[in-house]
Amino acid sequence: MASQDLDAEFVRSALEDRESLFHRLMGKHRTGRKKFLLHRLTVIGRLSCEAADRRTVGDHLERLMVSLQRRSAGEDVTGLLLIYPRHTLLVIECSTEALLSVLQDLRHMEENSGPILEPRVLLVSHDLPSRLFQRWNYKLLDESDSQRTLVSDEQSPEKLLSDTLHQILRLGHHLFNKTHLITGSKVIPDEVLKDASDAVPPQAAVSRLLQMEALLSPARYISTYHSPLHQRLDSESVWPAMEHLQII
Template identity: 85%
Template sequence: MASRNLDADFVRSSLEDRESLFNRLMQKHRTGRKKFLLHRLTVASRLSCGAADRRAVGDHYERLIVGLQRSRAGEDVTGLLLLYPQHALHVIECSTEALLSVLKDLRHMEENSGLILDPRILLVSHDLPSRLFQHWNYKLLDESDSRQTLVSDEESPEKLVSHTLHQLLRLGCHLYNKTQQITGSKTIPDEVLKDATDAVPPQAAVCRLLQMEALLSPERYISTYHSPLHQRLDSESVWPAVEHLQIV
């Protein structure tokens, strides 16, 4: 009987060791994949420069993206920057580390009155299965570049955010089909958007989005991202209460 118990303990111990090793390998695998996860960041903002100087914003992000890709070989940064006369919409697809670098750059510009003012995050989509944008490009827009020049004040904030994101997805799909026409150029030719003007969010929509208090700034998002989760553990919710179990 003692021998059987020893054998059972040995088998149980061996299985626990195998499970522990498996868990360690899976944890190592997950840790190794983190930097290759694909995220999509969508940001609205105001421009501090005039309409004639908007190329400086495009040049700034081009330098930032080139630097990120050089420091992280194999991790491309793709997306689209729409530069209106007074506002901007930026969609960036990148890894976790690159995403944090872009957010920190936005925070730095906001704190130091840089090219971008009052940036607000519309959406961050995590762990995407594939890219929508094959390159990073930017486009200088005028008011006439969008058919929808008016935005109803009665439209709810949730619907406005959803409609703007839907337009950006449609625009991304359109550019995906026009990949050959924009390959090798950072700026999008005018003829590429001729058939997709209704997919370009109007500047009036961006202006309204920036008035929504619910949208997080880069500073608040980074702070929330790094804050620990204060969740109540199951062990803290027991009955009877711990103080009732104390022996007097």
Template identity: 70%
Template sequence: MAEAALALCCPVCLDMPRNPVTIPCGHSYCMSCITGCWDHEDQKGIYSCPQCRQIFCPRPALTKNTMLADLAEKLKNMMPEATLRYAEPNDVPCDVCTGRKYKAVKSCLVCVVSFCELHLKPHCVSAAYEGHKLVTASSAIKEMICSTHKKPLEVYCQTDKEFACLLCVLEEHRGHEVVSAATERQAKQKEIEEMQGNSKKRIKRRESELTEITTSVETIRKFLLHRLIVVGRLSGGLADRTTVGVHFERLNVSVQRSRPGEEVTGVLLLYPEHALNVIECSTEALLSVLQDLRHMEENLHSGAAEADSSSLTRSGLILEPRILLVSHDLHSRLFQQWSYKLLSESDGCRTVVSEDQSSEELVRETLRQVLQLGRHLFNAAEQMTGSKVIPDEVLRAAADVIPPQAAVCGLVQMEALLSPARYLSTYHSPLHQLLDSGNSSSLSA
């Protein structure tokens, strides 16, 4: 049967013919194999038989050889497919084949030889090989044989933890605990499967824990409390300073609506010519505020601040914004709500700004006053009654802690303080580096 299959093999693919055809010279091929060969010869216009090299012109028409197809189908049903395949680099080759070797299908532990289907036939039909033990073809066949007695290693000694042949059991392993090699292999396979199962469970558990940690970190990062203090100059063309308060109030509301659970608190002080804005919020809300300030700054440089009033309302509210402070990872809020107040020229004048005062002293004194103002507003929360506009009587008692407009003007003129645009371009994401490097910083160029 194997010889018949070998004779029927396609000379091109060396396999049982699929959709066989017979060309004029009498040789037969798979339809796809001969078609592929002739497709490469189309440019020459001369076609040849890959086996005998007989030339045909024009290209012969191909018709299925029904008889050959039926015969090949019967042989396929009588013997395994891949029976006479040539050995690939990773296959076990037949030890009996000469020249190009076929793929081995079985190894004999008695002969210590691997056989292809063709050369295995004697082991299957001859009584002389009846006692030979056939196993799946293996390149390690010699390792399955006892080096002392040249017998198959059919026993496993549990005492010495090694495989042995039957003669070894009667000699070196006499009286030891032994089981068949097959039993030991099954036990080891079961043990390996259990270890793999446990490993998969541990990996899955670790992945789940990692996912939870990642989620927790993202949640923490998202809701970390930050404080931003920005100073700036109000546009000279601004008719009503209330417009600035309304703008930031709408921005806060928009942030809170788009991110449920977030809260924005702080205070906006609107002097006749300047503004001081304190914002306490989460990471994403802080980013929104910084981007809004940068938008104002960019529109100022592009000339939008000098455009019509509607454009001014959208983007020219605060000019030359400067970041006085960004604090991260705060434990608690200084302000219970966000509110704003229109200040007069006299508000904050109880604090005198000296011309000899250094930049560091000016920043430090302003931050101290903002801190005290926050404590005052926190204690006066009941008087605020949820209003976004701070009542006069609330600030009247805090006159000593309101930073004077002169101080704010001096801060705006300090080149050492970053603008929102420079801040975002420097850190790319406003909290990308600072969250990992420090809790509070007065930013400088």
């Protein structure tokens, strides 16, 4: 009898240990969960302003970033804005609410001849495990900066898109390693990019990508993202259901 009691106590102890381990794992999981889903938006566009006034683009988006962070305290908005002589490339990492606000702002600019014309969404990555960019920064690029990487006319749009996205990832990793040189400034210093010219997408690539009809405008992306899928089934138009839809 005593032996049975010991066995029962052992089993009960083992179950308690497993339960406590389960709860510890669940607690760790809950602690590790992000407060909000993190998304990365990559957009290209054409500038409406002259080269001498390009800083107004950076100022506009800087005000937007500040507004978004004030609206949602604790939810950082990070990313990168590359301002070419005639085009722009924007990467933003933010919450779902902030993502929608940025898309709406880009739509408003397009509809009202704002600083960025013809914005097109290259990619939206949802529920990211971590950020690629630790801060919000921008960089004014001159003609020489935006032409260091050659773009072949024979390169397919799909390959060009893939190469551009890979360059953005490489540029993000490079900026992460140079964080100590950017602290305290929204503008990326020239010395930070001097040894990473091949990681900066050239302006010619942005110009060609803007011609891709498959890329959605912010307005079309918002409409597509929020519209339900309407797939009409035979069973919706015929009653009773068609014989081939019946489960036997």
